[in-house]
Amino acid sequence: MSEVVSVAWKGDVDGHLELLDQTMLPLCVEVKTYQDTATLFEAIVSLRVRGAPAIGIAAAYGAVLGAQKVAHLPIAESSMEILKECDYLATSRPTAVNLFWALDRMRGVVRRNPGLRDTHELVRLLLREARLIHDEDRQMCHAIGEFGAALLREATGVLTHCNTGGLATSEYGTALSAIFTAQDQGHVLQVYADETRPLLQGARLTAWELQQRQIPCTLICDSMAAQVMREGRVQAVIVGADRITARGDAANKIGTYGLAVLAKYHSIPFYVAAPRSTFDLSIVDGSQIPIEQRKSAEITHGLGVQTAPNDTTVYNPAFDVTPSELITAIITERGVIAPVCEDRVRAIISS
Numbered sequence: 001m002s003e004v005v006s007v008a009w010k011g012d013v014d015g016h017l018e019l020l021d022q023t024m025l026p027l028c029v030e031v032k033t034y035q036d037t038a039t040l041f042e043a044i045v046s047l048r049v050r051g052a053p054a055i056g057i058a059a060a061y062g063a064v065l066g067a068q069k070v071a072h073l074p075i076a077e078s079s080m081e082i083l084k085e086c087d088y089l090a091t092s093r094p095t096a097v098n099l100f101w102a103l104d105r106m107r108g109v110v111r112r113n114p115g116l117r118d119t120h121e122l123v124r125l126l127l128r129e130a131r132l133i134h135d136e137d138r139q140m141c142h143a144i145g146e147f148g149a150a151l152l153r154e155a156t157g158v159l160t161h162c163n164t165g166g167l168a169t170s171e172y173g174t175a176l177s178a179i180f181t182a183q184d185q186g187h188v189l190q191v192y193a194d195e196t197r198p199l200l201q202g203a204r205l206t207a208w209e210l211q212q213r214q215i216p217c218t219l220i221c222d223s224m225a226a227q228v229m230r231e232g233r234v235q236a237v238i239v240g241a242d243r244i245t246a247r248g249d250a251a252n253k254i255g256t257y258g259l260a261v262l263a264k265y266h267s268i269p270f271y272v273a274a275p276r277s278t279f280d281l282s283i284v285d286g287s288q289i290p291i292e293q294r295k296s297a298e299i300t301h302g303l304g305v306q307t308a309p310n311d312t313t314v315y316n317p318a319f320d321v322t323p324s325e326l327i328t329a330i331i332t333e334r335g336v337i338a339p340v341c342e343d344r345v346r347a348i349i350s351s
């Protein structure tokens, strides 16, 4: 089976970025080319590339695209321009901290190298850093998969939300990595995938990725999760995250918090899987995480068809925050955080 590749850099310092356009799935597998930050910005905002780690990786390559455009300028001038491009990309989406984490690393390369002979050298260093971010994510995802699969050993069915596989990361994913790794170990789980309203990442992307790997997937509407739990069809819930605070409160796709409440009621373990790049230790309380508000049309005109009267008032937060007390464990590439509390989070993530 060929791996899903959501983000790829083609060529060397004069190369370009390629993104698998996730808005076209599952009907069409289309890869688009990016050569400037403005079109990449649009791709992030419109979710052509999405999922917290994938956004960070794409933005890191975006800094390289920004640098290519000013490669003819002296280093002092080009550095200012590249930092501006990083600031610009950072305004594309507010919740996933991976975006800011990756761009901070790219800014660090610029700031540490003011004395380079010319900007071409800086472009080379930026590309090296972006590739490192990309490779590290690949390794982190595989490690998360190993720890996650161990936690799912007794389960036959699991419930997941949104999309957390290769499309959302560099390769294996976060929550889905646990399921893929379990399959690699000969343990095939029955996955219940929430369709994930309003943009249907579960239906369009997770069901597709699971099919690519011949993992049994049953698609449900988000509102069916309680019934699925009551019927005993799942022994675990596993999701990804877009930002996790120092005490373990976790922002993820809207609907995740409700699932955690349901899992608690049904005494089902609720796992969050995420790499180091998703933790924001500068925030303790989840209420401080900025929640992206998206356009009303995503609800009133889902997939382009009007499903609500004209001028209907809409509330469309793209994420919610699950408090740490509802999370059984957070699965990271450095190990499993359980119980989820500030001491444990800091011990594993800051070490």
Ligand code: MRU
Pocket: 047, 050, 051, 052, 053, 096, 161, 162, 163, 164, 165, 168, 169, 173, 174, 175, 201, 239, 240, 241, 242, 252, 253, 254, 318
């Ligand atoms: O709005 P999206 O599709 O970017 O939201 C993505 C999610 O909420 C994922 O669950 C999260 O980024 C984890 S991805 C490994």
